[in-house]
Amino acid sequence: MEAKLLLVDEVRLTPILISDPPLLNVQGVHQPFTPRLVVEVVTRGGVVGLGETYGDGVYLETARSLAEALPGRPVTHVNSLFEPVTKAVAGAVAGAVSGAGAARPEAGAGVDASGLRGVRTAAKLRLSVVSAFETACLDALGKTLGLPVHALLGGKVRDEVEYSAYLFHRWAAHPGAGGPADDWGAALDPAGVVAQARRFARTYGFRSFKLKGGVLDPEREVAAIRALAEAFPGHPLRLDPNGAWSVATSLAVARALEDVLEYLEDPASGTAAMAEVAAGTGVPLATNMCVTTFEEIPEAFARGAVRIVLCDHHYWGGLHRTRELAALCRTYGVGLSMHSNTHLGISLAAMTQVAATLPGLTHASDTHYPWQTEDVVTPRPVFRDGRLPVSDAPGLGVELDRPALEALHRRWLDDDGRMRDRDDTAAMRAADPEWRPRRW
Known part of the structure; x- marks a missing residue:
């Protein structure tokens, strides 16, 4: 050639x-x-x-x-x-x-x-x-x-990658007219969250469940996880409030859920607060916020702030650097999971290819993909039993x-410019002009 x-x-x-x-x-x-x-x-x-x-x-x-x-x-x-x-x-x-x-x-x-x-x-x-x-x-x-x-990255160590259902508190529809509609309905209480999880399990076969927290009063989010544990006994459960809680609140939630959580992700904001929480609970803490660059690793690992890092090739600079992160986690005895953003099929294919090469990826990977009704690849990836097969086709294995x-x-x-930059706070204030991000 x-x-x-x-x-x-x-x-x-x-x-x-x-x-x-x-x-x-x-x-x-x-x-x-x-x-x-x-x-x-x-x-x-x-x-x-x-x-x-x-x-x-x-x-x-x-x-x-x-x-x-x-x-x-x-x-x-x-x-x-x-x-x-x-x-x-x-x-x-x-x-x-x-x-x-x-x-x-x-x-x-x-x-x-x-x-x-x-x-x-x-x-x-x-x-x-x-x-x-x-x-x-x-x-x-x-x-x-x-x-x-995956062959260019050294070869796969698994033929399929397990993914986790990504659960959200949500509204039934966007405020006002003109936004996309769906038939999921609202999920603002434990019953709504469990119904959402049942649909994910029925449709895609997911066996692991992650709830995006930091939205409601922590006691209500604890109740949602408890409801999930009752509906899906023995299944891995995760809760991620994106650093919304104080150290005291984080420890209270950890105590309330220590018997059912696979891990608690970013309960408090910053390495110092995470280290304080970690010292006060046996619940494993995970992060995709206080460790998202190599420069942030030494302090977090030395202080025992996290036991699981969520890799993300978008964060770390690509697939090779994701493997470098995985090697460091393996060296220091830190677990590895995989973070998700609002992605389409190209990113999902890349996530699956690199995940297939990571021996230490022992937790199901996050994915927003089932929430997305549109894509730029064909055919759309299909989850079966909560997993995606690792394609052996040339490249990523997807077609545009x-x-x-x-x-x-x-x-x-x-677009008139309103949507070209994502701003979740502005979107919330369109419905409630007085709304402000909360910390508990």
Whole structure:
């Protein structure tokens, strides 16, 4: 094979808006539509690789700079992706971050609502953009060589990946007119949460359940977990309030649920608070907020703040760096799970490919995917018994549904700017102008 065929010839960026249900979290409520970005890396051999990440304006701006720098580079040189994006957009991204109020996480300002991953920083934004380009390069390389992405990462250790049902307190519909509708109904009490879980189990076969907390009074969320434990005895249960609780509240919840929780995810905000909670309970603490970069690992591990880290290739800068994180967790005896954002099939395929290569991934992975009614790949992935098979097809094993992509891009073009940046707090205030993020 001629090396020139592996050179990047073109990069296509397609921002889209996908419909999203009225799911509640500590920051507010999901908007009717949320932005995503589809990246296509086209080689000189005519092979197209796919990647996906957040689509908010600052991510799109960063991606454009990297897209301009990539043509002429080999798709194999994924380690060098960080250099052009860092040089090209450091100032612009830092300005956008500081404008978002990143210095005030205690007030909810500057929090990255797209993934609720803690305070937004320029470094985290760059990693999330690079992740989509790395995935697209690996997809193109795999398609060129006739190998699945997992083979490029060293080979799979499992033939299927287990996923967890992602439960939310939610409204029956978005406020006002014009938002997407569904038939799930409201889930604002334990009975509603259990009904939601039963539907997930019946439709997709999920056996593990995670509830997004930080929405209602902690006692009501404890009651919801207790109801789930009664309805699904012996099934792994998780609760994630996204750092909404004080240390005292976190410890009270841990005591109330210590006999049924698989783990408690980010009950309090920040490594110091998590370490204090961890010292006062035997319930394993997990995180996708206080440990989302390599720089945050030493303190968190040294202080015993977390026993499980939720990996996410969007956070960590791609599939290779996800494997690096997994190796560190294995070295320090820290467990590994997988975080999810409001993703489509490209990201789900990437998650499944890298998850297949991680021996230490002993917890079911999170996924929002069943909540998404639209996609840009065909055919849509199908969960059976709560699992997805690991594709051995070349690349990621998914094909782009170009008409669907174009339709969702048209929605983005037609938007008046209200939905191009995800803002759960603004969406909540559209329904209740006096609402503010709560801490218990």
